[in-house]
Amino acid sequence: MKADEHSTNELIAELRTLLGERLTTSRAACEQHGRGESLHPPRAPDAVVFPESTAEVSEIVSRCARYRMPVIAFGAGTSLEGHVAALRGGICVDLTGMDQVLEAHAEDMDVTVQAGVLRTQLNSYLRDTGLFFSVDPGADATLGGMAATNASGTNTVRYGTMRDNVLALTAVLADGRIIHTGGRARKSAAGYDLTSLLVGSEGTLGIITELTVRLHGHTEAVTAAVCAFPDIAAAVQASIQVIQMGVPVARIELLDEVQMRAVNRYAGLDYREAPTLFFEFHGSNASAHEDAANVGAIVHDFAGEDFRWASDESERRQLWQARHNAYYAALAQFPGAKGIISDACVPISRLAECITETKADLDAAAVHACILGHVGDGNFHVIFCVDPADTAAIKTAEELNERLVARALAMGGTCTGEHGIGYGKMDFLAREHTDAIEVMRTLKRALDPHNLLNPGKMVAV
């Protein structure tokens, strides 16, 4: 139940006393905090607060609880399913001021950070340790936001998702209580796995304020390559073969010919405009060389051409920059366009079928769309580039996306590999987990009985 206007003002006054200038009700700030990077209708919160510690978040949430006021956690604002829209108003807790690296344990290969630390900031911090934080969703998100959405991305095929890499959390619950979950031991069988429950819960069960994540060692050799294929099916079949052969690639990414054209135009590059795989290999000099040779043989079998090596670090950076810019490159082709991004993930044996059928569906509909994906995990995206004013185009994209989800589910896949549910995919979630969804509701009710934490997201209660 949303507080009335009077009590909203009373709460905001209380919070202002607590936080001073670290609270704002300015329209611009509120609007900016009610939207992610998608076309889902945004909704501004009543106020935005900028806490600097877990204790402050606890105090803020306690007071909101007393007023039955919704609380929405906010990181870099790069989510794609409307996760941060303040659907019932409320207080947005912007965690970007909590940007301290608290404790790095190089010898244990873990680090504890505040939730607002950015992915690139953490890797800069780690530069001299020989270690890196692996999860890379593309956007320069906060670690708290990445944990809350179970982010993954390009090198998940080797190093795992956010859930695989979070060892411990500090979180504030709906009543303001602070809890600590997990620990720094590499494994534990002590109690229910609250860490995995909070990771991916999108701020609906608790607000993550600190987290301990695993780090990985830089390997002796890092090499990269691109390879073009005659058609998308061949590219996908080659990537499936690489995974099934057990080659420990660090990244294996697919971009279709539409996406490659966009990438070339965006950055003035001259890649062949055909379905293309981008590879990265991490290992010793000997093993990276061995992996690359094995992959070379496989792509040859699938008529891959122009297997082009990034011979030095600058060329490798350029190659991955091209991949990282893919989303913006796609949009840049159509000035004023916005993206609607699908996010299916299927068992790898069904991937070629799923992508081929999807491609045919896109071609038949004559929309502006390209395909790219983390094919080593069976995960791929369609980026629909639409004019936000063109309701017919949006409807078409949504219908294509719905057919894609149905196709993925029929193949034993999931409606979202990495973007999460927000309020954009709640129907799909219910369709995917027809019986388990009720258990999710039970957990939400148990941990947030007044439905104050990011209400209207994930599960309807």
Place this chain on the structure above:
Amino acid sequence: MKADEHSTNELIAELRTLLGERLTTSRAACEQHGRGESLHPPRAPDAVVFPESTAEVSEIVSRCARYRMPVIAFGAGTSLEGHVAALRGGICVDLTGMDQVLEAHAEDMDVTVQAGVLRTQLNSYLRDTGLFFSVDPGADATLGGMAATNASGTNTVRYGTMRDNVLALTAVLADGRIIHTGGRARKSAAGYDLTSLLVGSEGTLGIITELTVRLHGHTEAVTAAVCAFPDIAAAVQASIQVIQMGVPVARIELLDEVQMRAVNRYAGLDYREAPTLFFEFHGSNASAHEDAANVGAIVHDFAGEDFRWASDESERRQLWQARHNAYYAALAQFPGAKGIISDACVPISRLAECITETKADLDAAAVHACILGHVGDGNFHVIFCVDPADTAAIKTAEELNERLVARALAMGGTCTGEHGIGYGKMDFLAREHTDAIEVMRTLKRALDPHNLLNPGKMVAV
């Protein structure tokens, strides 16, 4: 609330109608089903049932719920913290009759099995596929039991724990509802992670009836070695160095000199009776050779001697057989003795300190005890060999174990790396998770409001 004797008899009569001879109230069967492999006092259930399908488990649990009768899931009976004791009586659900491999997907490297499939049975089934199931807790446990306790074991350092390897579950909830969690996609951001919540919940939130687990590919080369060290600190330091250097060992196990003596006597072997590391390397011929050379250099730095290779498969099998028999070898030294096994896990940087202090504590107390451990994960066990009638020896072992847990927690570790909580470690769990324990209670109450699923375990409600 436990049903009274009259309604117990009524329920048993109903279940007998349903299951016929697949229900027993024989004293021998009930007693055998109320104990694991530990010294925790066993407690027999009122009856044992042997379902053959998820639907039957659902039917059994529904009827128990109607009578408010406790239900305890049972696999191979190899748990170590009293997990299966029917503390409040009730119906034991023995899942070993559900022993079918349901669907193997070699190309996706996963397999779906019924909960009663044994670890060795699954690997026999997979023999011709080039794939194997990695989790190996020593005992030939059922996969359902291993999931319920988040088992891990010797090659977790390379392939992960049970939680890392379970992709999907079918489970029966406290009211008899059947749910499906997770899926066969390699990753998903769809909803709360109910799979990780049920894994390690020890039958207190649901009964796992089917599960889909990841498989791994056999590598081209598997090599193994043993190496003796002048003292336990040197052995541990060497293993820490191996992990910190990022050598991808598949197994790295420590056995102290007491344990090595036991192993030699048990199997007529002639290993040096000194603190010893057992290694296994998986990879291509080139990489396994490279890893072994790196490890050879490290153990040399820590005065390791007799770095002895298992040159062929039979020698390698003998070596790991010796490791697998360690527990029984330790007990065999003292006829009639039973084991009390500790299970601490600490961040790897604290492992040498933790083991050295523990060893000193054991030496000072003059108990029969040896140390072995999965040191690559920071996890180790003390096996106390005690005469079950010697209450003074048991008390001493328990005090030493308590000090060890306190030491591990003070070092940022956990009270259990892999054995779980059962009813033997509930106090330790509450000490480790002082604030999160209340959330665990909330979850238990939400999912099992009448406290029927394995009551008296994990958390007190």
